[in-house]
Amino acid sequence: MVDNEILTLFDIDGTLVQGARCHYMAFVHAVSKFYGMEEDISGINYAGKTDPQILREVLEIGGIPEKVIEDNFQDCLDYMVQDYLANVHRENVRALYGVNNLLKQLKKENILLGLTTGNLEPIAYAKLGQVGLDGFFSFGGFGSDSPKRPCLVEKALKRARRLHGYKGNQIFIIGDTPRDVEAAKPFNLFTIAVATGMYSTSELKKTGADFVLKNLKDVKQVMKIIGI
Numbered sequence: 001m002v003d004n005e006i007l008t009l010f011d012i013d014g015t016l017v018q019g020a021r022c023h024y025m026a027f028v029h030a031v032s033k034f035y036g037m038e039e040d041i042s043g044i045n046y047a048g049k050t051d052p053q054i055l056r057e058v059l060e061i062g063g064i065p066e067k068v069i070e071d072n073f074q075d076c077l078d079y080m081v082q083d084y085l086a087n088v089h090r091e092n093v094r095a096l097y098g099v100n101n102l103l104k105q106l107k108k109e110n111i112l113l114g115l116t117t118g119n120l121e122p123i124a125y126a127k128l129g130q131v132g133l134d135g136f137f138s139f140g141g142f143g144s145d146s147p148k149r150p151c152l153v154e155k156a157l158k159r160a161r162r163l164h165g166y167k168g169n170q171i172f173i174i175g176d177t178p179r180d181v182e183a184a185k186p187f188n189l190f191t192i193a194v195a196t197g198m199y200s201t202s203e204l205k206k207t208g209a210d211f212v213l214k215n216l217k218d219v220k221q222v223m224k225i226i227g228i
């Protein structure tokens with residue numbers, strides 16, 4: 001049970017960590033195994049999309065018929081998880097500078113920490129585990145909950161209430177893409193957009209985010225934004 005009014009919901013890729021070659025390779029291996037697709041999928045903009053959304057997009061680009069996509073879709077996602085967990089020790093992921101410190105400070109202030117990420121849930125925790133950040137989080141909304149980002153935000157909010165008795169309304173979504181900001185809008189949440197992914201501060205300002213930061217290095221600045 002937390003007594004704090006504040007809830008912070010973090011995206012993973014481009015926000016907490018950078019680099020996830022094995023995650024990309026899990027897509028490549030899975031679409032090859034289940035759909036025989038060998039096309040180059042490196043040109044797709046994955047930023048802010050959910051794993052099931054990316055998978056569908058990749059398959060549609062590959063011209064795989066809808067019925068075939070549907071028949072193997074869940075098995076393909078399950079295989080991606082297996083493939084990722086088998087290879088995660090080789091993942092080239094690194095925590096973004098300042099993130100560890102920020103999470104420690106938030107925890108110290110008894111602020112509830114959650115995830116809102118398009119990663120499938122086991123991939124999310126395994127990826128964070130590689131950089132020692134998994135222990136900060138016990139719940140969230142994930143790509144395994146829904147292909148639609150706003151739906152996984154809703155799921156994270158429900159879990160905060162159900163699992164942690166959260167009753168406040170000072171809720172912050174912290175993410176690196178216009179999609180993170182967009183997904184927060186239906187719920188009227190505060191948004192902090194951070195330019196450590198593929199979008200610049202000026203691009204992120206156009207999304208209407210409440211706050212736009214170059215990075216999360218300045219812990220005091222972030223704490224001030226969220227009202228600590």
Ligand SMILES: [Mg+2]
Nearest residue numbers: 011013014176
């Ligand atoms: Mg991201």
